Amino acid sequence: MELSVLRYHTLCFIIFLFTGVWALYEEDIGKFDWHIRSIGPMKFSFFDQTHHTNRRVIISSELSVLASVTLRSGDLVWRRSLEEYRPIDTVLYRESTLITVSDNGKVVRRWDPESGHLQWEMSSEGEYETNESYINAYLNETNKIILLTSTKLKYYSVGGHLLIHKDLNMEMDGAVAFKMSVLKSSIILLLYNSNSKSVNWVSMLNSKVQENGIIQAFDNFREEHCLLVGMRSIVCLDKQTAKFYVATLEQSEFIVYTLIDLHIGPIDLTEESCIQISDHFSKVTPRFYFILSANRQFILELEFSDNSIRIVQSFSSDNSLLLFDDILENNIIVFSLTSDFTNLSVRCYDLYNEAYIDSLEITLAMNRFSGSPVRAVPYLFYKKGQSIGYRIIVSFQDGSFSLIQQTGRISWTRDEALSDIVSAKFITLSTTEENTIYSSVLLDSATSTNPVEGFYRMIYSQAIYVRDRILHIKQIILEPSIYNETLHEAIQPVQSAAIFVTRLGKVYCIDSKSGLFLWNLYLPHLTGYLSSIYEDTCIIKLINTSPESALVILGHSNSPDYCNGTVSIVVNPLTGEYMPNYPSCLSYNISQSVQLEEDGKVVAIALLDSDNTIHIFPDTYSLQPDTRLFMYTADAQTGEITGHHFSTNGDDTFKHVPTWSFILPRLREELVLFSVKNSAESIYANARVLSDRSVLYKYLNPHLTVLITESRNERKPCVYLYVLDGVSGRLIHQLYHSNARSTVPPILAENWIAYQIINLKEKRQEFIMLEMYEGKTVNNASTWTSFANINVLVLSRSFILPGDLYTMTVTSTNRGITPKDIILGFGNGQLFSLPKSFVEPKIPHELSKSPSPEPAKSPTPKIPLSYQRVINYNKSIDRLREILVAPAELESTCSVLAYGIDIFHTQSSPSKSFDKLAEDFGYTLIIGVLAVFLVFSLVGSSISVYRKTNQNWC
């Protein structure tokens, strides 16, 4: 008995020992950072039916990303980002088997649809010719993957074995495969022999050739406009003559049908015209789609008896029209989706009964402008009463895709345009008028030199903020109707927002503190400027016009009909509403831009067009009488960097004087990378104190430019680096690395340049730091001139970089007091924050007379990248492209935004948060203690006065 009690107590004791143990700083996760994970515009989609409770949709995007999202909410379950240079050809899915075929059929992978794990991978790299192209792949009922490329036919088992490998090129005498049709185990291949202008067909059963034959091709025969209908007929469309050519496999020649025979024409075919066949059609009926134009489409049927074509149903709409189908047992239902941008309507056509099903027709309102639907994937199912139900995933031109329920409701929408960002920029927003005052006072307090005055202004601004908050809360209580979703904007006094321009023409404004979407715009005609060195960029500028500031986005137009030149978008940065009185199209192409400032605020942009003429944007801005502009343009093709000088002639026109040019040896070198110094950077110390107490002055040229060129000789890869002054064109420094390549844009900050090279000899990446000094005397003490002749002392040191560097940047803070960190973005999606002091060059002994050498923080040649320096912990960024940095309100912190497919924002504190109270700071305790002290001092002082008087008198 006693023993059992003892056991019971021991058990209780042991249970008490198990307490929750949490990882360090778990409460900090997501507190200062946000992470947006995207998939990309939808290309393939499947409804995953294996989970009855937790249904999912498998999606493959145009960015070679495979992902699974929940059917209920569209949340990401798993995501696999495949190689960008190996686009996904197709995705096959059947009953928990998920196969991707990538890179023109070279790589076949099987994935677990539940977890997204890779099950196997078959790669046939090296054995294919380069002109190999992917044709078709099937996953048939016997669970075999049949993969056809232009010259090869392969059978894979779902277990990952290559069963059969047929080289069609050898067997078929130079013919190239272009079509395949599969029905259970039998397949039919179509091959085209360009020499004999004939179409060869092969019928196979279990990869054994059963029959074959040759049909003579017609004149304008094009492989891509042919279909194999019903396993026995070939239908081709000749777009030039607008004729159909039909042949059964037994025949040797095509029979011609004109559109007039079909009672459609006479009509000219457009670019969009084509014929398509659905996988579902080929099994049941000899029918196919004929797309005449974007809003007129047909379903045609082939009569096997006489090879005649008849129209089954014609679909037409005033707006964009999309046809797609699904099969449920033997019912093939063709959906027609029409959209006039505000309403989507779905009609269902029963192909078996050749009639519309009116009960399934829905119309739903779109609450946003997304362009026309691009793709749609339906899923048919039986509802409880054996009636047919369906769900459709529709993807739109702006990259978003939505799930539409049969109830006429959009369940969810995923906005995927952010996966491909062209340009991004931080801007500062001030929401209300009071907050503008607040921010300006705060700014004044930051810039005022008198600390007492600064403190007073700080307190004053806080008082204004508190007053506004009280007023705001009062307003909410008195008039709750005004209180709406924009509360968030009102609460945050100074907002820093990030503007993103995506490749699909969508512009987003995201609050950089919380990651909330403030507004977005869809501009189908906007793309980035094609810069020859970097990928596309747009000009994003916030200009301070009265009464409110305007956000200007300038980009290239992708449609000459809409705008031949530059698309300009001017919106209110707070709401995203268009500002009136601004042109939407500029007739010139921009080659360079400079912002014009007044009192430290950007008021206009000077744009240089390709004819070296200056345009001022907005054109209502009146120039200062003596405006002088220095610009330079770089042409990667000719390798010429030209400096320009513009001065006003008293009126509003500019006089153009080419001032300098720097020509790279074009045959030897190719401009690959360049970086420009941010001239608005705030610098705290203009000198460095050495250990012998002497001072070494930094070379702080604000007009520096770094060019990195590579040798054109493939056998002798070389990296050349040039440091130029942008105003005078003076070559300040140059050096070269043999056996190297460079892929990451260099960093220019203060007096140093950091760049990366790939050392091809040692097969590693190297990080090189150059520091520029004026010497022991200061030359440009009061004013800076680029024309002063300064001998720049350059110190350098290189380090081994243990990782695959994709991009890098440097932190910047409000006043530049905080030491700088270099943020390195690696290929695995990690961001490392590396203190600059770790990679400083050694000061040579001649400069410092100190007996002991200058202390170096990093004695090893390898950069110490400990994993504690990863600022995005496990939130990695796939296909990292760029890191943006902007100073935050506090001196110690700066906002870091990195984007690739994903977007990640965090706050980096290079010197820890020295001007911030700790998170667990006891506000109540300190206020309580202060109050007690105050009361005690008041009471004590009165008591002491009383006692003193008594002492004096008694």
Add this chain to the structure above:
Amino acid sequence: MSKELLSSDWRLVYEELQVEQKKLRKNYSTILLLANHLVTHNSRALGQNVWEVYESIVLASLDCSDYEITTSALSKLSARFPKSTRVLVLKGILLEAKGHSDEVLELYQEIKRNEPLNRECRKRKITVHKSKGQNKMAIQELCEYLSLFIGDTEAWLELCDLYIIELDLYNAGFCIEELILSNPLSYLNHLKYAEICYTKGEEYWDSAAKHYTKVLTLKPDSIRALFGVILTFYAIMKMSRQNLQSKEKRMVDWAKCKLKVLYRNSGNETGCRMLENTIQYFDK
């Protein structure tokens, strides 16, 4: 002036009162006016400082012989500080003013018994004795006082003066010696001591001469010291019957020259003539 001031902020009035009280020549009627105004209008704002204002009212009203105000202010003070010696002393001063010297002495004796270290009361008692012409009593009290408060230089000076009145020059010299020890750089003490020494007689003329010259080193244009030098050295010369070329003679001549220069520089012609006559008188 006072009307404008009185209508302004009480702080200014209070400030003016303090300035007035610090003056050497106090205008007691102004003080009384200001203090009365403060007490009637701003007694609350003054806080604990109000009692000092009442005290100034007491002293000023006594000076103006307005005993009604004195008694009312004293009643306020004694109500607030019933056991206060300071108030008792003020009452004593009132009695003094009224001429009840015997009662006052009894009162002061009472206070002295209870609080032997009360300086105010002891000093008042000495003044009462002095005013009654009881110099011996005053000297006795003062000696008693100084045995307790040896650092009170003003008391030493007062004692010295009392001794001089009683022609007790030896004790007066002792008092001045104490003062010289406490403040050796003050020429006034030296001057007084030199004069006492000169008066004491020929045995002390040497030290008188020393102290006159010390005065002249501390304050070279001291007329009184220059005359003292002339008198002392003539006296010494007369006593020792030395010839006219001695160093004493040179000292006298130097003092005469210096005096003449000083008188001439002052521009006072009658003064110069009188000096000439005086010097001629000395020479005879």
